[in-house]
Amino acid sequence: MAEIAYWEAIQRAHDEEMANDPMVIAMGEDIGVVGGTYKATFGLHEKYGDERVIDTPISENSYTGIGIGASMIGVRPIIEIMSINFALLALDTLINAAAKIRYMSGGRVHCPIVMRTPGGTAHQLAAQHSARLARMFMSTSGLRVVTPRSPLDAYGMLKSAVRCNDPVIIIEHERMYNMKEDIPDKEFFRPLEGAEIVRKGTDITLIGYNYSVHLCLETAKRLESDGVSAEVLDLRSLKPLDRETIRRSVEKTHRFLIAEEDEAAVGVGSEIMAVVTEECFYALDAQPVRIHAADVPVPFNRELEKAAIPDVDDVYQGALKVMGKI
Template structure:
């Protein structure tokens, strides 16, 4: 057993039965929290139920016992207040990691995130830094209804001064949280509620790629599928379905929505000449619209067809399970869209 694994077992931070080579997303985030707290006394965690309860998705499990109430702080249900407190702490030398229980509650903290965190460095001429990390889960989970199933990345993408990362694997969740904590600018980590208990390969000592670099998850030469967060899984499943028909789709995990790694997307489109963006968010005014516009501007002569999009329905998410499932892209929807564009 590695020293890393043994140390976390003893701290009660990681379930002892889990092999170090494969972890679930929440476990990888838990280890990342542990390491950044151990490495820098300026780092602290703050949010609702992050302490005694260990986090709504177990992400902060064991941290309160190890680091105490000063470093792992439970807060009242007052998102704008404790996020604003985090901004203030960041301005005077702290490195707060704020957990918002769900992205739907981030609407209550918009003033602190957008008017304070994202603008301080610019408005001070670079004199002030805001090393603030805001973590929050979102997306369509399991019948949580319209007010708890929102995808709000389109709101945050449009905020100069704020960066947005979207980890889809345990390894990326670990890397991107650690990178975000070390950065001097405010960074939002948008996690997906259905990914916390997904298992994947994990190596805590592997060298991390740049935080906002996209990654090719599957090689292919006929079509480029561009996705982020849980839609990476959907795109990969669609690619397997298409491969059985002789269509080899390349799947790119964006990993970041601000900035977007357009170079990797351009390289793929140069090879495949066709692209489709898969997003759980609504189609109107979303990430897919920005990516399609940017690729059409930058890779127009490489494209054999306009950049296509498959996205969530432009409706509040239904509570009914069947309607909920129909409101977001499924592998079959993506595969069918590719077939249509290949013919076109």
Template sequence: MAEIAYWEAIRRAHDEELANDPLVIAMGEDIGVAGGTYKATSGLYQKYGPERIIDTPISENSYTGIGIGASMAGVRPIIEIMSINFALLALDTLINAAAKIRYMSGGRVSCPIVMRTPGGTAHQLAAQHSARLARMFMSTAGLRVVTPRGPLDAYGMLKSAVRCNDPVIIIEHESMYNMRGEVPDQEFFRPLEGAEVVRAGSDITLIGYNYSVHLCLAAAAKLASMGVSAEVIDLRALKPIDRDTIRRSVEKTHKVVIAEEDEAAVGVGAEIISVITEECFFALDAQPVRVHAADVPVPYNRQLEKAAIPNADDVLAAALKVLGRA
């Protein structure tokens, strides 16, 4: 068991899957000779060569489409899009092609691609490098969407995604690539479905995904010092949503806060509240509260950016409100 960084976990998963199957390839901007913007593919070009570690031109829609086409013939491409903002350019091939080909071919053609991309605000990257957009992919039938919160899932979910026969979108986060965590030395896989209770508690449920799990964990620690036992759930997968884990927790705590880094409208929080309403409405003792970004493009100015994006104190304040202690 070694403590490694998030980017190292992704790199290790790439390396093992490339070694395991000659039809696994990686493609994206600057991933080869340059080693990847976040180092997630560093050294692989030297090890596997230009035909399998493919530096693409800045043509997100078509290089994603080329990966999809190759996957239809049995190749397993790991496609990196440097920022989820740029994934907007690839929505045609991701949503109109990858998500639909299996269905509209009557199950006769699969598109086993993996698309990895960081979504989230980092540090003053401004409006066109700070989008989150998970909600767009989680609303599309035919895709799987996962959001690893740390190195363990970053490694284990990428490995599962490569082997899965469905198109998988992996949403990472610019602020997490240097986050460190324990990852076992032996090979393992983490499933692409299922939420995880990452801190057990009995008074209130805090639900997050990707980076916002860490905001929930920080808020839970502060709540503990105030004598409140908070349960924290990492959704892990946004498509499909694990309804059972959410229901079991809310039936136990009767109170819930959902933390998302994105804007609220038609978002993850809205979906989770719908799930709770459908699954266990009468278990609620208080109305659920969403913690989310302000409804603005992300500003450049440091103070404005901070004000636009939720932090652990916002999650804490929301929890206290739900608990009637605000």
């Protein structure tokens, strides 16, 4: 075991997968000579060269398309998009091509690409660098969408994504790149599907994904001193969703809250509400709560930004509401 930062976990996964398979390549803006905006590909250009660690021009839609085209004949590209806002430029090749080629070719051609991108607010990056947008990808048939919350999953899920035969979107978070955790020194894989109970409890299920899992964990600690035993569920995979694990947890605790950093409308929280309603409506003992961002483009001003994005206090207050304590 060694303590490793989230960005180092991603770098290690790249390195191992590139060493394992000469058809694995990395591409994106400033990922080569510079080593990546978040250092996720640090040192790889020197090791694997121009043909496999590709500094692309600022042309998201077409370099994603080039990765997709290459993947159709056996290349395994890991495409980095510097900010999820920029992924909007690549939606045509991603959603119209990668997500549909397997289906519209009757299964004869497939596109095993990995797209990694940070989605979320950092520190005053304003509206065009702070989108979350997970909901947009999770609503697309033909994609897998995962949200590793920690170095363990960041490493293990990237490795699985490279080997999986489907297009996989990995949504990271700028505020998680320096998060540290002990992970095994020996190679391992973490499956792309399946929610995870990261803290067991009996009174309420706090559901999160990506960064909001950490808000839920923090909230669970606070609730403990109030005498409330909170279970924390990390969705991990937004597409497909693990309905079974959600159902089992809510059937046990009879109460839940879903916390996310994105806006509410037509979002992950709405979907979780729908899943619980369909799976175990009668198990609920209290009205559930969604914690989410304000319905505004993310503001620049520090105080406004803080007000727009949910924090631990918001999740805690939401949990108290579900528990009938306020």
